Amino acid sequence: MDLHDPDQPVLITDLHDPDQPVMIAGPAVAPDVAVVSLRRLHGRVDAAGELARVRRSYRGPLLVEPFSARDLPAVVTHADGVVVGGAWMQDFQLLRAVARTGLPVVVQRATAATLEEWLSAAEYCVAEGNRDVVLCETGTRTHLPHATIDLELVREAGRRRPVFVDVSAAPDLAVAALSAGARGLFLGEDAEPALVAEVRAKAALLGPLVRDDEPETIPDARAAIDRIDAALATLLERRAELAATVQRLKPVGGFAGRDPRREREIVEAMARRAPRLGEDRLARIMAAVIEAGLEASEERDLRIQPLANRS
Template sequence: MSLTAHLERGAVRMGTLTIGVGPVAVIGGPGADARWVSLRDHHGRVPAAAAVAAVRAEWAGPILVEPFSAGDLPEIAANADGVVIGAAWMQDFQLVRAVARLGLPVVVQRGPAATLEEWLAIADYCVAEGNDRVVLCESGSRTHLTGTTLDLALMRAAREKSGRPVLVDLGEDPALAAAAVAAGADGLLLTPGSTGQAVHAAQEAARIVGAVTRSETPGSVLAARGAIDRVDAALAVLLERRAELAGTIQRLKPVGGFAGRDMDRERRLVAEMARRAPTLGEVRLAPIMNAVIEAGLHLAEERKANGRP
């Protein structure tokens, strides 16, 4: 299976954000694609309307809300763009049914130790209430000793078996963002109070890894340009890394620079790249790679002339 192979699955729209097609979404703090509010964090002492209004004061995009109890649902229905069923509430079937009946998109976090079948069954409860707009969210388990342990294989299995979009709850730490995207996550969830720095790190992982692993079929010029921008971002990272590695080779070779070019190796490189990029083929790839290689050689010679490693 190629890196861009993917299962056709449903997409869920939350306000202006669509999860399941297009780029990987990041939901969390400042700068994210959507924000969310957990009323559980307030232990039910803050009305849903007030919690949403506090976020609306600084954010005009989609807002998701995790209820503390069924009493929060009328205000959530009137003010939010989606509902989060927290991991601890996943098996509160009465709450699940009440949430589904709101008609808003529903994010179902996997409860601690819940099996794949138990997790997917919650989506079926929502469907039974007439709401098929369900997104699954792998939340893993957290302890003060091990931190967060995510089951990305289970997340991938949930996506493949259900055909539904999937999120991964990263908590406050975006360190696993790249792994989550590589495993097939449609979105990344950070805690409501996550910093702008954490959001940026998650977005970078989503942009770079997603460009390599995720197929997109944009339907407009604007969307297509956005997809190209993400591919170009990944290209920039890879080109920078290639230049650094090429510089290492130049320092290790007995004859470096342009004089030490191995044209046979370069032809083999282009032929191998053409196998992965048959649409471009060797004829189009050859001048591209020649420019990349020469840029690296020029950089290595400039560094050597300036006494830089």
């Protein structure tokens, strides 16, 4: 897994669905990746025993934050990646030892660390021959009750190295983080399923729009197309829902209520955004989209009507 490649979905290709750049951490909610912090245990437990225990109950991707370099043999045996917590970001001996494991490394930013300090921590890993390094923004201490995500810092760091953003404390910033250049998101294990679904949907929609794909191989080009198709499917589903609302509000709905003038205006507006396709092609595409939406709306009404009659 090459995390350094700016065209690779960071910590996604191998750890979960590359079309959904969101990672749910912690074994509580069928996660994409489990994150275990040995640092929080302050060296009071045997690392090998603790990680073996985790592995007995969880066989998916596992990221581990070591308490010290002494934990690394156990981490190599059981884990898929190593987390260097923000508090340890400038422990350069630990960074070097972590890099030498050969496992992918996630370097969290200390709450007061500058951009250069953060990038320098990653370079210590690269200097040991490990290029699979990704940064993770967890926020800065402010007057707020939780850490504040620095989106400008995410944008600047993302120009040099792939960045994930932990939005566990502020999931409403998920879309903003992706817009700022984040290559993926962390949500905590206590995230509600509805929130997880919402963030996944927004990430799938926004990702292809803010990502500049320049594929050089057929598989890469097809992967980029798959991401765009996922976004298109999300948009088409939403369009069908809104079109069904319009049909219900019209005096005459369904196919009989089609408005040719409105449809021409839609095509003309789209042609200004997609001149390569042109009005003729877009007219055929939109006719198919509109008709599919009307058919779906009619099918929904037919399913609902018998239920309404029974009530």
